């Protein structure tokens with residue numbers, strides 16, 4: 001097959017450029033001999049750019065990005081910026097404008113990884129987080145700011161259209177896994193949105209008779225993630241609850257340094273964006289201390305999304321083998337100490 | 352001192368009546384020889400009442416409850432009811448109408464308690480959860496219900512008035528503890544509400560120069576609760592984030608069977624309400640299997656709130672001693688197996 005993929009690369013801030021470099025190395029290794037050529041365009045966006053030019057995401061750059069087939073993002077954000085600027089202006093802007101309604105976040109426990117849990121068990125689930133609605137929609141406002149009469153609101157927007165498409169995706173994913181879907185919400189308090197989600201799961205579920213569904217309030221879900229995380233297969237939830245649960249999931253599986261994610265538009269109407277769940281970690285930036293596995297696994301999600309299933313599998317197998325090697329070394333009392341690029345090289349060598 | 356306390360008791364559903372019985376036993380033991388008399392009025396509210404009469408909380412009963420000095424609640428809720436009926440109509444109704452703006456939820460790890468964490472460490476913090484605003488305000492609605500064009504909204508309401516009073520309370524509490532206050536929010540996304548909370552903590556903090564403050568996004572807070580819960584002293588946060596964090600806190604300290612809470616109106620304008628964090632657990636109701644410690648500790652919070660500090664301390668000391676006995680027995684390989692009322696009796700014997 002001869003195919004060219006146009007990839008927009010946003011290395012971003014902090015450890016972003018370091019982990020993205022390894023992600024690209026793994027991608028190129030997996031695509032060798034595949035007939036697939038990747039044309040990379042690097043976009044200089046993030047904190048540095050903002051400090052230099054005051055720009056977050058100019059319209060023409062957004063337009064250019066959206067002509068690509070996929071986006072690989074490292075991490076954006078720096079404490080030197082006012083909070084919200086890059087999050088709302090860049091990251092969420094891309095997720096919303098490119099209609100990334102499925103935020104896909106797999107959680108897997110690899111043997112030997114240091115975890116705060118006494119018995120992590122066999123953790124292997126995927127959170128399907130809605131990505132274009134909820135409290136992330138940017139609705140709300142402030143009246144009488146900085147007075148004793150200030151009122152600040154945040155509005156969670158939930159539509160039948162938006163909920164149904166992500167719920168249908170989650171059911172489909174469950175059929176490719178263990179056929180179990182858990183809806184997480186808080187319908188005893190958020191009765192409007194909660195009941196829309198619940199009714200939608202019930203209705204769409206009729207099209208997926210093999211999938212067993214259950215429901216947890218978000219507070220109970222945070223308990224089970226700690227006491228019995230192996231119980232989950234696919235979790236579907238809204239934007240904010242998904243944000244919270246996936247960070248907790250990262251913690252129990254040994255740190256968000258390993259957690260991959262995809263901001264996916266399954267319809268292919270817009271390019272999907274793949275990024276590690278972790279942030280820019282400015283404290284260790286430029287020191288080759290970051291673990292690139294989260295980014296490398298995000299690249300695997302990306303290749304899969306692009307239909308390059310065998311190539312994605314090569315990366316997954318290599319990552320699994322690397323994690324096995326780490327576990328063996330740790331068990332032998334000689335834990336591996338490697339730089340970011342050494343880890344990338346080790347994965348590439350296995351591909 | 353001669354004093355009469357009018358106590359409204361809402362045993363509620365499931366295990367509620369069983370644990371409340373033990374809470375009252377402990378209360379009466381602690382008040383013996385104190386000169387304080389408690390006049391209890393029991394209110395038959397909850398799922399049974401709703402099934403029998405269709406009533407949740409009639410106005411006249413609400414009026415009666417509000418003439419009391421304090422409220423002790425077991426648990427309400429049953430899967431046989433439509434979700435939200437008792438939560439919004441009874442529990443949240445009381446919290447809101449009685450202006451319980453401080454939802455006080457201490458978390459403490461007792462040695463020997465089974466915890467999912469490999470190294471729980473010295474967990475001892477208090478979450479001060481705002482109780483009268485946020486997404487719990489019941490704002491929002493549904494348009495075009497049950498059509499493909501349905502829109503459901505939930506509005507988080509945050510006022511300078513509401514945020515400031517709970518933040519000030521949290522700072523005060525920190526000065527009685529380890530002088531450390533952590534604000535948890537998500538101000539990089541919920542910019543309106545988040546910045547109000549942040550500015551308020553900064554401003555009020557100037558009145559409390561001894562208190563060190565820091566900030567965590569809610570997603571990061573769920574990570575630290577698992578990886579380093581001993582880092583926290585006082586956490587202040589909004590209604591929904593507080594709901595989520597306190598359930599996770601219950602999980603890491605060995606189950607919400609031990610977690611006490613107070614819905615407090617610190618101004619004393621309305622009676623405050625004390626309840627275990629756990630729910631009605633219908634699966635084990637009536638079997639004397641529930642641990643009454645959460646309710647007994649809630650009674651201690653109540654006595655403290657009523658100014659009966661020495662009497663509250665008697666309960667706390669007795670609970671601590673009981674927890675020590677459990678730990679010793681578990682370590683000796685002969686874990687205590689006791690009914691709900693046997694645990695209550697053991698605590699009473701120590702008071």
Ligand SMILES: CC(C)[C@H](C(=O)O)[C@@H](O)C(=O)O
Nearest residue numbers: 087091092243277539540570
């Ligand atoms: C940086 C922030 C806006 C983002 C989010 O809240 O979605 C992050 O926490 C994530 O989970 O990708």
Ligand SMILES: CC(C)[C@H](C(=O)O)[C@@H](O)C(=O)O
Nearest residue numbers: 188189219438442443594628
């Ligand atoms: C039952 C429910 C309404 C309640 C809440 O969400 O506040 C409970 O979870 C709690 O934490 O007290």
